[in-house]
Amino acid sequence: MKLIMLGPPGAGKGTxxxxxxDALNIPSLSTGHILRxxxxxxxxxxPEAKSYMDAGKLVPDEIIIRxxxxxxxxxxxxxxxxxxxxxxxTLSQAKILEEMGIEVDAVISMEMSDQAIEDRMKWRRECPKxxxxxxxxxxxxxxxxxxxxxxxxxxxxxxxxxxTIRTRLAAYHKVAEPILKFYKDKGKxxxxxxxxxxxxxxxxxxxxxxxLD
Ligand code: AMP
Numbered sequence: 001m002k003l004i005m006l007g008p009p010g011a012g013k014g015t016x017x018x019x020x021x022d023a024l025n026i027p028s029l030s031t032g033h034i035l036r037x038x039x040x041x042x043x044x045x046x047p048e049a050k051s052y053m054d055a056g057k058l059v060p061d062e063i064i065i066r067x068x069x070x071x072x073x074x075x076x077x078x079x080x081x082x083x084x085x086x087x088x089x090t091l092s093q094a095k096i097l098e099e100m101g102i103e104v105d106a107v108i109s110m111e112m113s114d115q116a117i118e119d120r121m122k123w124r125r126e127c128p129k130x131x132x133x134x135x136x137x138x139x140x141x142x143x144x145x146x147x148x149x150x151x152x153x154x155x156x157x158x159x160x161x162x163x164t165i166r167t168r169l170a171a172y173h174k175v176a177e178p179i180l181k182f183y184k185d186k187g188k189x190x191x192x193x194x195x196x197x198x199x200x201x202x203x204x205x206x207x208x209x210x211x212l213d
Pocket of ligand 1: 052056060086
């Protein structure tokens with residue numbers, strides 16, 4: 001099963017991608033996490049991507065396609081099942097996926113208002129090592145300030161500053177409609193209210209996805 005997670009930053013697509021990855025036991029590619037790691041390490045696409053990410057802008061398609069190809073070249077990801085979290089972010093990326101012969105089974109669209117997202121993002125924290133997302137109000141780590149899995153100190157993402165969030169939301173709205181329409185026309189979209197309880201959303205999604213099998 002190939003799944004795509006769509007939605008504005010902060011609507012919970014990364015959280016649901018990670019929960020579905022664990023529940024369905026399939027790998028997931030978070031383009032945002034790969035880019036942040038590459039920037040931190042100064043390796044691969046990192047130096048090229050940095051200025052775009054710092055400004056809250058989208059990284060050029062060509063860089064994202066390199067990240068995707070790297071992911072697909074790795075042993076465990078060569079199988080047919082995976083979750084793409086954070087791509088496609090432009091209609092051209094959606095078309096490139098199609099040209100690459102990647103046929104998507106479902107597109108999960110996490111939906112939430114900008115105001116609710118801005119409120120939620122104030123509390124967002126991330127593990128810099130594994131990329132797991134936490135929220136100090138709704139998804140707290142077991143030990144304050146530390147990642148449940150890696151025990152790494154949680155951080156605020158550089159691009160989670162309120163000004164950058166607004167730029168990212170504006171960038172999202174500009175490109176999201178055409179992508180959603182592209183997949184709606186193919187009957188692939190499952191819409192989820194991003195403000196719903198996290199566990200309930202996962203359970204609902206698993207039920208819907210089981211029916212697709
Ligand atoms: P995310 O972690 O998905 O919120 O992504 C964080 C940032 O990474 C975005 O604001 C973009 O700058 C960049 N990014 C991630 N995925 C993509 C993509 N598919 N296309 C372009 N830029 C991306």
